[in-house]
Amino acid sequence: MTVSHTAAGAAHSPAPAQGQRQAALQRWLAGLGLDPARLRAIPGDASLRHYWRLEAPARIIMDAPPAVEDTLPFLRMAWRLRQLGLRAPRILAADTAQGFLLLEDLGSLDLKGALDQGADAAAWYQAAIRAIVRMQAGGRRYAAHPPLPPFDVERLRMELDLFPDWYLQRHLGLALDASERALLENTFAKLIRNALEQPQVWVHRDYHARNLMCLDDGDVGILDFQDAVLGPLSYDLVSLLLDRYWDWPADWLDARIQDYLDLARKAGLPVGDDARFRLQLQRMGLQRNLKIVGIFARLNYRDGKAAYLDMIPRFWGYVRTAAATDPDFAAFSDWLARLPAPGEGKS
Incomplete structure (x- = not known):
């Protein structure tokens, strides 16, 4: 963060x-x-x-x-x-x-502040999406030395393990049985496969409204990029669209995804067909938001930052929606529905 x-x-x-x-x-x-x-x-x-x-x-x-x-x-x-x-x-x-x-100094107005003041959300998100595409396309042309760290199986699994370690076990106090552990293993394997099967590009990893500065010329300044990796094509877009600040309407999100697809194709990025990319994006969101739920629990219990518990419900909603609308995750979705909702567990 x-x-x-x-x-x-x-x-x-x-x-x-x-x-x-x-x-x-x-x-x-x-x-x-x-x-x-x-x-x-x-x-x-x-x-x-x-x-x-x-x-x-x-x-x-x-x-x-x-x-x-x-x-x-x-x-x-x-x-x-x-x-x-x-x-x-x-x-x-x-x-x-x-x-x-x-x-x-890139100024004091980040994207969160600009939108809170009534700025045109679509225009600024389009600027942020243009920057994603420029980074992805440019990174495919430019051989970084030393290379960016790979967003590999070990790194992806480390992120996913935050969810059972810090949210399920530490926050909710659950002791997972063998069938629950098997369900998580199967779910995590599918999410890792989804990430590794995508074209690998430069990934910021924390591309959201607080790390994007609104510049006077309409471009976005980019901050907090030191954890960049070589990873899945859909990662930064889902970070931008599913954040902690706003619940965008589905049609608005669809329009921003289409903005990305149009720009990415013009830039020569191998996005594939629309339906496949949107499925990859949804599953990438499930992976990332499981990680965030775990991180926010860890920030509370390890670092004493209790305010992050209040942010979990929005990301829990992202997790539930992504799992419930993907037939490959039906069993996981059913299991999630039986867990206490955020706020009902240990605090």
Whole structure:
């Protein structure tokens, strides 16, 4: 999950870090001719990184402790996206040993904020879809060195296991019997096969409204791309369309899927026929949203971020709908229907 470069804190933050790290960051910024006292904190989310905004000149500072995160994947992917003409922030300075980055500021209006203010949802989603297609098509032409990590069986399974480990067992307190474990194994195998059978392209992995900045020229700026992988064609589109913020009408979603298909075909992407792609997209959504339900439970129990439990019902609805409308998942759908609804389990 992520933090977006949205509006900064209401007051100047007294310190950008604690102890020795605070002093190191202040020295680094001073060496760049920047005044640490003028930083404002950018509110965090589920990320272990910290972000700060500097005004006049407008800059973003990323603090990613090396013990927590390697900044090289972020630096590499920022460069790659910009090579494709996408609006990732420019890297203005970097200290990879300490985990400090100075970034271009893409503004404070993300897609969530823009739509909350009444912006044209279809127009901005079309801009976001154009960026997906540009990334996918460009990534097929451009050989990344080192290559992006593959979204392989191990990685897909690790994500899916979040659902039984953290939601079913930790949150609901269920002890799965042999038949239930077999049902999950069968379901997960089908979802993994669906992902691996799709054309493999560059995948952002967290492509949603808080990571997309609405720029003045109508394009979208892209953030939080350091976990990019080589993975299934439908992944980023379903991340965009089925998010935590809005329940779009079915006909609106269908129109956005068609926007993607039209642009993808023009770009030469191997999307196949419409019906097959839509089925792949639906199953990709089932995989991703099972993972999200598990992640949100983990954020509560492991990280003490209880607000994420309140977000589970929307994603639970996505899971139920996807399973209930796919005959290959009828048994799984019937089993889900017997589980407590979100809010009825342990809290």
